[in-house]
Amino acid sequence: MSKLERLSDRFLRVGRHPFRLCSRSNRGHHDQDDFKVCCCCHTDSSLYSKCWPFIFFFSAITDYPMPLPKDKKPGQHRDWSWLPVIVVSSLVTFVYYGYLDRIVCKVYLSCFSFDYCTNMYAVVLLRKLQRMSQAVIYIVPFNVLFLLFIITYGRAVSQPPGYAEDIKTSGSSNNSSSKTVTSQSISPEEPKRSQDLPFSVLGYPRWCESCQLWKPDRAHHCRVCNACVLRMDHHCPWVNGCVGIDNHRFYIQFLIYVTLLASWTFVTSLVAFIQFHGMTTFDSIALTVLIIAGIFTVAVGTFTLSHLWLVLINRTTIENSQFQSWNKDQKSGKTNGRLIQGFTESGKNVFNQGWKNNWIEIMGSNPWLWFAPVHLKPRMKSDGVHYGFDEHILNEYLNEDQSRRSDATNKR
Structure with a gap:
C-alpha cells in the first residue's frame, strides 16, 4: 500500500450518518418498501409521498440516500431532481x-x-x-x-456520466495480450450467454439484474438514475445526476x-x-x-x-467507501474471505499507477488543459472499459481471487 493510500485510510474513513431517520416498520408485510419508516411515517403512506420534495432536498443537502415513496421506482423521482x-x-x-x-x-x-x-x-x-x-x-x-x-x-x-448500455462490448478475443474473460469464469447458473462479455482486467465481469447487462470493471448501478454508470464515482444531486467516466x-x-x-x-x-x-x-x-x-x-x-x-490514489467514492468498510471488517475478522473488487488482501489497489498517472487518467495528459472545461476523452487513458493498472498488484489480486474461489468450491 502506497503512502497516499495509507494516509487516505486515516482521513477518508466513512462513518455512519448522524441522522438515523430510517428504521424498519412493524408492519407484517414482506415487501421491503413496507419495512421502511422514515420521518415517522411509512414509505407507502400518502403523507410520505406528499413530503417527498422536502425529503429529497434533505437527501441532497446531507448526501444521505432516503428511501423512495412506494409509488415511485428507481429513476422515476427525477421530477424534483432539478x-x-x-x-x-x-x-x-x-x-x-x-x-x-x-x-x-x-x-x-x-x-x-x-x-x-x-x-x-x-x-x-x-x-x-x-x-x-x-x-x-x-x-x-x-x-x-x-x-x-x-x-x-x-x-x-x-x-452524461457515461452508461454501460452505450458501450459496444467487444468479445474477450479483442485483446489477447491482456487478461480476458472466458465462459468458464462465469457461473453456469447465470443465463446471460447471449451477450458479448466486456473486457475485464480483473478476470470476470459482473451481471446487473436491473439493467440486464454485463458491467465492465469499476462500473456500478445507480438506483437513483436506474442505470449502470461507467467508473461511477457517486450520485450527486447538486449536478442532477451521477459522476462517472465522462x-x-x-x-x-x-x-x-x-x-x-x-x-x-x-x-x-x-x-x-x-x-x-x-x-x-x-x-x-x-x-x-x-x-x-x-x-x-x-x-x-x-x-x-x-x-x-x-x-x-485512483479510487472512486464508491470504491473508497467499500474499501473502508471492508478494511474495518478485516481488522475485526468479519470478512469471511471476502475481497473488494480491485483490492488485494493487503489493501493494494490494482488501478493505482502512482499519483502522476492517476491524475493524468482523469484530467488528461496536457497540463495546460487540466483546468480548462473542454472535452478531452480521446486523450484520456481510460474509456470506461480499459483502465491502466499495476501489473504486479493485478497478478497478486488474481492469485488471491483464484485461491478464494477454489476454497469456496472445495467447501461445497
Whole structure:
C-alpha cells in the first residue's frame, strides 16, 4: 500500500450518518418498501409521498440516500431532481449580486448602484478616484472565477456520466495480450450467454439484474438514475445526476472553481469588513454574503480536497467507501474471505499507477488543459472499459481471487 493510500485510510474513513431517520416498520408485510419508516411515517403512506420534495432536498443537502415513496421506482423521482441545481444557481446569483453591489461598489466605490455598475465596471472604475486599484483587484479575479465556475458547473450538469448500455462490448478475443474473460469464469447458473462479455482486467465481469447487462470493471448501478454508470464515482444531486467516466473531470474542475470563488469572496469580504469597520458599513445582504462564502470555503473546500485525494490514489467514492468498510471488517475478522473488487488482501489497489498517472487518467495528459472545461476523452487513458493498472498488484489480486474461489468450491 502506497503512502497516499495509507494516509487516505486515516482521513477518508466513512462513518455512519448522524441522522438515523430510517428504521424498519412493524408492519407484517414482506415487501421491503413496507419495512421502511422514515420521518415517522411509512414509505407507502400518502403523507410520505406528499413530503417527498422536502425529503429529497434533505437527501441532497446531507448526501444521505432516503428511501423512495412506494409509488415511485428507481429513476422515476427525477421530477424534483432539478431542485438542488436551482438552489445552487439562486444562491450563486445572490452572492454575485451581494458581493459586487453591497461590498465592492458601496464600500470601495462609495455607493454606486449595482444598476449602474452592471456591464459598466470599467466606466465606473475610471470615474472613481478613491480606492480604484483595490476595487479592480477584487472585481477582475472574482468575475474570472465566477465565469469558470458557471462553465464547469454547466458542463458537469449537462455532460452524461457515461452508461454501460452505450458501450459496444467487444468479445474477450479483442485483446489477447491482456487478461480476458472466458465462459468458464462465469457461473453456469447465470443465463446471460447471449451477450458479448466486456473486457475485464480483473478476470470476470459482473451481471446487473436491473439493467440486464454485463458491467465492465469499476462500473456500478445507480438506483437513483436506474442505470449502470461507467467508473461511477457517486450520485450527486447538486449536478442532477451521477459522476462517472465522462464528466468526472468537469466535476473536479467545478469543485476547484467553486472553492476558489468562495475563498476569494470570503477573504476579500473579510478584509473589507475589517478595514471599514463592517458593522457600520455592511448591511444584511453583505453580511449574508460573507457568512455564505465562509461556509462554502470550509465545507466545499474540505470536500474538494477529499476528491482530489481520491483522484491521486485512483479510487472512486464508491470504491473508497467499500474499501473502508471492508478494511474495518478485516481488522475485526468479519470478512469471511471476502475481497473488494480491485483490492488485494493487503489493501493494494490494482488501478493505482502512482499519483502522476492517476491524475493524468482523469484530467488528461496536457497540463495546460487540466483546468480548462473542454472535452478531452480521446486523450484520456481510460474509456470506461480499459483502465491502466499495476501489473504486479493485478497478478497478486488474481492469485488471491483464484485461491478464494477454489476454497469456496472445495467447501461445497
